[in-house]
Amino acid sequence: MAYKEIVVHVAPDERSPQRLDAAVELAERHEGKVTGVYVLSRLVVPGFASFELSTEVYKRLDTEQRALAEEAERRFAERLGKSTAASEWRLMTGDPVDALTTSAHYADITVVGQTDTDDSHSVAGMADSVVLAAGGPVLVWPYTGSFSVDAATIMLAWNGTRESKRALSDALPLMQAADKVIVLGINTGDGKHIPGADVSKFLARHGVNAEARHTVSSSDLGASDALLSEISDHGANLLVMGGYGHHRMREVLLGGVTRDILRQMTVPVVMSH
16 A cells, blocks of 8 residues: 555645655655645624624735735745645635535545644644545654654554544555554453453564553543653654544544544544544
């Protein structure tokens, strides 16, 4: 398996260049193509206020949006001009999550950013929603820190569910390139799930240097904190895990551990639902 089609969310937020770098790295490694998706949001104004906004104001706001888009396209072209990867620029209009999800349906992997509440250009809930609706792996890039997709040590959060198996399969190309993969078992306590040791054997048959580590609690409170602690203790550069939730209802919150990791992530995360 290779990541031949990589979609990346391009926006005016501060971390957009880092996301693009990650997408380009993936494309170069897999001889793939980078599709940059920029979304112009429709201006939505409450009815009572719309009467007070003149046509000139609407035009100015639209002009400002398009100027940001043109600058983003220029930077995209400049970055890809230094790369051997093929590329495509896609300017869309509408809801950013819906637009990006549509493109994600035709991609091998989609790169989005972690929500940064201090950045007005960061799209709230983007990662959560795209993980649930993409139909494939989503690489979520943190809003702080310096990272590379060339992760030497990867941590796989494993609890034997369909979502964790999907994440394992989707991230296999990354794990095959890593020096080491740590399989961290999440103990559900029901005796039905496969231990991390069996997953390590499966990965070994696919050329992955994997080892099973400690099992952590399945409670939302214990598992997310323990997972972040293990990432730090073992110097992991990337986390792979299943994303839990109800893809037909974006309003329904993701599972507690998934939600917490997306809020508190300290390294890039590959999630599959």
